[in-house]
Amino acid sequence: MNVDFHCHILPKFDDGSESCEMSLEMLRREMANGVSRVVLTPHFYRSREDQRSFLIRRQASFDRLRRAMDEDGGVFPELRLGAEVAMTKELRFEDLSRLCIQGTNTLLLELPFQPMGSWFGDVRAIIERNTEKVVLAHVERFRDCLDKKAHAQVMELPCLKQINTSSVIEDGFFRRRQLLKWVENGDVHILGTDAHNLTSRPVNMKVAVNILLEKGYAAEVKEMMERAVSLS
Numbered sequence: 001m002n003v004d005f006h007c008h009i010l011p012k013f014d015d016g017s018e019s020c021e022m023s024l025e026m027l028r029r030e031m032a033n034g035v036s037r038v039v040l041t042p043h044f045y046r047s048r049e050d051q052r053s054f055l056i057r058r059q060a061s062f063d064r065l066r067r068a069m070d071e072d073g074g075v076f077p078e079l080r081l082g083a084e085v086a087m088t089k090e091l092r093f094e095d096l097s098r099l100c101i102q103g104t105n106t107l108l109l110e111l112p113f114q115p116m117g118s119w120f121g122d123v124r125a126i127i128e129r130n131t132e133k134v135v136l137a138h139v140e141r142f143r144d145c146l147d148k149k150a151h152a153q154v155m156e157l158p159c160l161k162q163i164n165t166s167s168v169i170e171d172g173f174f175r176r177r178q179l180l181k182w183v184e185n186g187d188v189h190i191l192g193t194d195a196h197n198l199t200s201r202p203v204n205m206k207v208a209v210n211i212l213l214e215k216g217y218a219a220e221v222k223e224m225m226e227r228a229v230s231l232s
C-alpha cells in the first residue's frame with residue numbers, strides 16, 4: 001500500500017487546499033498516483049494557537065471534507081488525521097499526544113527554518129524522552145538554512161526522517177545525488193508529497209516513486225511504504 005505521509009489537503013485550514021472541491025480533486029489525484037492512504041498533516045504553530053483551538057478547527061475542517069466526500073460518492077484513499085507540528089520552545093514541556101497521528105504516537109515535527117541554535121537541544125530532548133515516535137518533516141529542505149555540519153547533526157538525530165517527493169523530482173544534480181544516497185543508506189525513512197494545491201505544490205507521488213524505481217530502489221520504496229503504513 002502506498003501512503004502519502006505529509007500533505008495539506010484539509011480544506012481552508014492552512015496555506016493548503018482552498019476549498020472542499022480542491023481537496024476532493026487532490027484526493028482523486030492521490031488515487032490516480034496509486035496512493036491508498038493519506039495522512040492529513042495541517043500546520044500547527046504553537047506560537048499562534050494552543051492545541052485545543054487547533055484540534056477543534058481541524059475537526060471542523062475534517063468534518064466538512066468527510067461530508068463533501070460522502071456527497072461526491074467517489075472512491076477516495078483512506079484518511080488519517082495528523083499534524084505538521086512546527087518546533088517551538090514550549091513543545092518540549094507539553095503533552096504532544098493529541099498532535100500525533102490519531103491512534104498512534106507518531107509525531108510529524110517540522111524544524112525551524114533557522115540556523116543551528118538552542119532549538120536543536122529542544123528537539124533532541126523531545127526525541128529522547130521517547131514518548132512520541134518523531135518523524136522530521138522534509139529533512140532535506142533544511143539544507144537551505146543549515147550549514148553542512150549542522151545539517152549532518154540533524155541527520156544523525158535518532159529519529160525517523162521524511163523527504164518530499166518534489167525534492168526527488170526537482171532537486172538539482174548534487175542535491176538529488178545526496179538524497180538518493182540517503183535513500184540507499186536508509187538515512188531517510190518515509191515519503192510525503194507535502195502537497196498544498198493542484199498547481200505549484202501538487203500531488204506527485206507517482207513521478208517520484210517511478211524515479212526511485214528507475215534508479216533501482218524498489219526495495220527501499222517498499223520498505224518506506226510499509227513503514228508509513230505501520231506508523232499511521
Ligand SMILES: [Fe+2]
Pocket residue numbers: 006007008084137194
Ligand atoms: Fe508541510
